Amino acid sequence: MGDNKREMKLGAFFMIPGHHVASWRHPESAAEQVQQFDLYKRLAETAEKGKFDMIFFADGYAVNDHHESTIEQTVTVRPDPLTLLSAISAVTNKVGLTATVSTTYNEPFHVARKFASLDHLSGGRAAWNVVTSSRDAEAQNFNKSKHPEHESRYERAEEFVDVVRKLWDSWEDDALQINRTTGRFADPSKVHEVNHKGKFFSVRGPLNVSRPIQGHPVIIQAGSSEAGRELAAKTAEVIFTAWQTLEEAQAFYQDIKTRLVKYGRSKDELKIMPGVFPIIGRTEEEASNKQQLLRELIPEKSGVALLSALISFDLSAFPVDGPLPDLPNIKNINGGKSRFKLLKDLAEREQLTIRQLYQQIAGARGHREIKGTPVQIADQLQEWFENGAADGFNIMPPYLPGGLEDFVELVIPELQKRGLFRKEYTGNTLREHLGLNRPTSTLLVNTKVGKLS
């Protein structure tokens, strides 16, 4: 079934030194290099060798210090993703570069400029994963005591993205003339103030970087709550999402593609790419052993702390071999609402203790865990891809660089053999890889925007 020409989109999603909370203890992880460029260079080159659409860095603006054990037993340092991706852009040619940046604790002018700069310097490979942050600890690094409420964060996010897009469009595509003879560097009639005045932002523009190579860097979004779905349907071009079962993923896929219509968008304008945590073995036994080793490496305290953080509820006072206690109503959860529901449902469905639950999720952190031989891994990806659950996947290697190298060496060839994934890049920009159109300027449509006097 499916269109012969339809190919998966693949992102390499990096937590460092691996998606599994105990990855740094794995004998083959690069735990000593979590802040060194050599590791990132190797990862990027491997992803490009595997013809990935993009590499993708998560982010947050605070140390995870819910519990002392988190700082002690897990990796709580991570370089700024835009800084990382700029450096990576210099040693790669094709792979897309996705940075997570929050709209809650940033300014649209800076965000527009940094992504526009990266897009120019990388030859059109930048993407922005738009998040709204989730924790009071982040607020407290930015002059606030509490993280703003879910609804107001999403309202701000929508206006933020709107302003950023206007700034990207403040120079028309052909504004730069660079005519030495006439002394005309730019055509001022093609450079526009944006004069945005909204509830959260007042921004004059124009940006001091010309229109990005991609028109707009690709907009990615991860929220799967009601507000998150609406924002995505309105503004996103890729959704990064977390589902455990085919049925849930299909329902989400259907829901989002339907919502697009409301905003006058076609189904192809938004790619849905769930996260997948693959444990790959040359045999089933090798895969199971890898899984078991990683589970055993999780110190109990940091397992409980991770689970507590994921559900925004402190479990440290409850018996680790007992069931989840009664949890608060989801309405009172501020940040990661969909993750909260997913884990609560999983524990109920499979009757898990706290320990069993953290062992299950300490790798995938709520995303789908798939395990097996390369053929079995490919089967599981293909099933979702061909049954209306995904346009592609964000691959979350358990430990790095080995987990990524296994995927590239063992699984990618299997996907290519089945005609499910590209053998060579056919374009240069991330939009070309993802099959997304280069957007026309929002300013040319909106005649209310002023011109420079």
Place this chain on the structure above:
Amino acid sequence: MGDNKREMKLGAFFMIPGHHVASWRHPESAAEQVQQFDLYKRLAETAEKGKFDMIFFADGYAVNDHHESTIEQTVTVRPDPLTLLSAISAVTNKVGLTATVSTTYNEPFHVARKFASLDHLSGGRAAWNVVTSSRDAEAQNFNKSKHPEHESRYERAEEFVDVVRKLWDSWEDDALQINRTTGRFADPSKVHEVNHKGKFFSVRGPLNVSRPIQGHPVIIQAGSSEAGRELAAKTAEVIFTAWQTLEEAQAFYQDIKTRLVKYGRSKDELKIMPGVFPIIGRTEEEASNKQQLLRELIPEKSGVALLSALISFDLSAFPVDGPLPDLPNIKNINGGKSRFKLLKDLAEREQLTIRQLYQQIAGARGHREIKGTPVQIADQLQEWFENGAADGFNIMPPYLPGGLEDFVELVIPELQKRGLFRKEYTGNTLREHLGLNRPTSTLLVNTKVGKLS
């Protein structure tokens, strides 16, 4: 005279595609590449070949659009400097990487993290040029109508730098343990909240990047007003400054080195590096022709606009071949006070018309212009260096990449021959190049800072 072992510090200071306002019209400038990585890579490699201490990017947060002619006739786009320097870090090994970032329109947590990230990824080569911005047009891109007053900007800047340093120190040097066997990634007793609460900022910390390789990235500062001098004497490790005459530069040098004592600092802890705009010819005639060509390339309107911007006063209504009109009292100038005084004094001293003044300053923009053969250029640098006016210089090539390549091929060997400049890098970090000590942690001294509970 002078100590035999004392060597100049040299920065390559980049406006793109050259410091001269008409550089982009020069037949050998890379005007078409102002947003392309290839140009920056070439510049950085050339600077490293020349054994420069650092490359240095200015910055601003608005298009220069005082006049339509500025957008039309000058280069008003420039990539974000941190994005640029991260990319450059990946293709260089030794040269220092200095980015200008304003304290008026940023948050300390982001700034601390970005520079800490760059410092780790580059192996200890990051420096921050601290500025407070200068224009209403920048304010208007960040939800404000007016640029804040000089005094309050400097007050904010001082607190900002203080918070950034605390965040850099929030992880002790040996906080990372990375012991796979015990499961201890970090020692939580060596990771500290900063709990800063001041007039402008409230920041909890710790940072989510460990202590930078250099301890602190190098702090550079450019203000030469009274408030700027005090801030520099208290916090800076390099001063980037603008002087036209030996006497002025000596007086400034003496003044700053004396102020250091008040803050318990030694004279070696702060390097004074004035900007220098060199026009280099293999013969005097070639140098004069180069100067004349650049002057002729300046369109009249953009010359007047540049001068207006530099003195924060609109000159477009006055006859271009007449004298400067009566200017406002310096007290009413908000931003670039010392530049205002310097240009006013220059016009009076040399009895210049508006056109003559803009032609004189359109290259150096208020910095010292030196012209001549490599020997003459070296003489002029040596004179200031050996007579208490400078510890080194920020070299501002008129057009790029040619102006930098001339300096590296023609002037650097002359300086090396005289024993005034290094022939090889002897260290790896920017601090090592500059002869600056690695700072001890501010937090270890300040016992009031809380530990994590």
